[in-house]
Amino acid sequence: MMHLTLEFGGGLELLCESVKSHNVDVVLESVGEKEGKLVMRDLLCWVKTNLIKERPEMFLKGETVRPGVLVLINDCDWELCGTLDAVLEEKDEIAFISTLHGG
Amino acid sequence: MMHLTLEFGGGLELLCESVKSHNVDVVLESVGEKEGKLVMRDLLCWVKTNLIKERPEMFLKGETVRPGVLVLINDCDWELCGTLDAVLEEKDEIAFISTLHGG
Amino acid sequence: PPYGDHGLSKELIYRYSRHLLLPDFGIQGQANLLNSSILVVGAGGLGSPVALYLAACGVGRLGIVDNDIVELNNLQRQIIHTEAFIGKHKVESAAAACRAINSTIDVIEHKGALLAVNALDIISKYDVVVDATDNIPTRYMINDGCVLLNKPLVSGAALGLEGQLTIYHYNGGPCYRCLFPTPPPTSACQRCSDSGVLGVVPGIIGCLQALEAIKLASSVGVSLSGRMLLFDALSARIRTVKIRERSLNCDACGENPIFTKKLFRSFDYENFTETPIFDLSCENLMLL
């Protein structure tokens, strides 16, 4: 089991009953394959199943997040950490932020 | 030896040649007594000796910081962590911020 | 309260429609704002955005206190004033700007300095106080007055390339004296007129003060009480730190406070802080 903090912002929280911050325990058995490691690919599935209450197409497109969503692992763009293959560690903080266009 | 990040703000950086952030290694032997622990009391002495280049009276008054200086240990007011007796740990970040009054 | 039944006119619904659309704010938040009163102490670098945004958003009664006259060297940061108002009272200038943005709210001009003799009378007329002043005796005085009258205080400061922001005496949190029971040595007190300030730095802190005042007045969101925001413009670094709790020994808000309204009115804040309320400008240029 891995304890993570998941955050949703920029409007994505509306998909999770308007709750922005979620402290979750992700059970390793239920996901992941390679040596019991939890990678972002697994987490996206877990989020879609467990947190997203409506319009999953506003969160995912194919196997990754939809265009216009920034993914941050411990305040760092997931593009710098391996995107879908980024390995997560206990107490990591993952944020999903929809980019804003208003002014 | 203990690695710490020390920050000075609100004008206190002027006492340290205008450098706001200092990555320092504090040698334990040189300070501290109780069981080799480094406490804030020791660190203030160390800072006064090693970093403050001018007007130490703008930093310390007696054995503590002068009135109007906030001390933060890992972004938390040192009043909540024991002030002079707060025990420091490896990689702690300690900030000394002079309060501002301008507007 | 006139908007207690959300009886907003068509015009007000249109004016504030961008607020009414917000699920987390909505008509209740707007009605709360329209029924609220906020006092802004200081119409300078911080007070400029505070007053403009509070007027624009629809605070029902907005009071502005200041003793100064608009000068050319204010205009680099005090965006509420224009060249046409140079030589006139800042309060008049600021009030005119607020009314030009929103003629439907009540803007009250308190011309003259906020002093211990008049502070309680003025503060008592408002729900929330914003400290946008530039000197330490006035900061202690506003704090003590807010504690005596049990008003939340949104306190901001800016100098050079840095800013600080918190809320005092709210929701069981600390007051200014809890953090700073002893005034700093006078040699540590700088004003913008002494040391300079990048104009947009008080702009940022002032906007954040306006936001916190709006949150308090509309009962929306989680306030900065118990936390302090520290802003460093050069590095674009902003962090929020946890500050101490209310002190039971505090002279203002502790279990045995020394202040009564009577003592407050005659308390000599300039002597207590060894600092004049009024700026002597070039004469007291200090390096730290």
Place this chain on the structure above:
Amino acid sequence: PPYGDHGLSKELIYRYSRHLLLPDFGIQGQANLLNSSILVVGAGGLGSPVALYLAACGVGRLGIVDNDIVELNNLQRQIIHTEAFIGKHKVESAAAACRAINSTIDVIEHKGALLAVNALDIISKYDVVVDATDNIPTRYMINDGCVLLNKPLVSGAALGLEGQLTIYHYNGGPCYRCLFPTPPPTSACQRCSDSGVLGVVPGIIGCLQALEAIKLASSVGVSLSGRMLLFDALSARIRTVKIRERSLNCDACGENPIFTKKLFRSFDYENFTETPIFDLSCENLMLL
């Protein structure tokens, strides 16, 4: 450049004295500002504080582009406009406000929309561009134009109770397309007119945009390039995150960019993003 020898008149030295006193800014920073030119695209919620603070601080030439007319429901957040300007062009209103604060700078009015056909001509006249617009086709277009002309882009956005800020195409950092190579689905694009915005939120982001533009124009401090500031008003939480590097595959700034000036001028940004540039307001109210 007229201020290249720091030849500031007595009046300008007095006007900007609070900047000149700053050791980290000083006369060189002020001279750089006075010699610089900044384009603000959008005179709405973000553009209001951007234009006011840039005018106040002494940017030598300040351009403002907007196609809109001032409406009453703008005044809840667009503090550069007043009731007296309702029905008039936002550019005229904003320029008048900037000139009233600082008659010594050059304020240029670009009335009408920034479109692919005219963007390069307009952007090419300025050193720094501030994106203070409210729609996604224009955001892609400004980005591509800034990359083609090699101008740094200070990009801010605000909606609801949140704001975002970064700098694109500066100092080897990423551009907007590096982060967002594919436009989001139209159902994910909201405007303030659709979903509402707390008025002071664009105020805070706009002031931070002004600061970053001033830092770029004056060559002072460390910019937000490579980092993005995320602001949540309800919790008063501000954090700065590290964003990806420039993408070598980027259509705009990569090693084999698809854009030429000619292609840019005829590129259909509305079709690319499946979003209209001009707001159809109530007709396209979307919930997310």
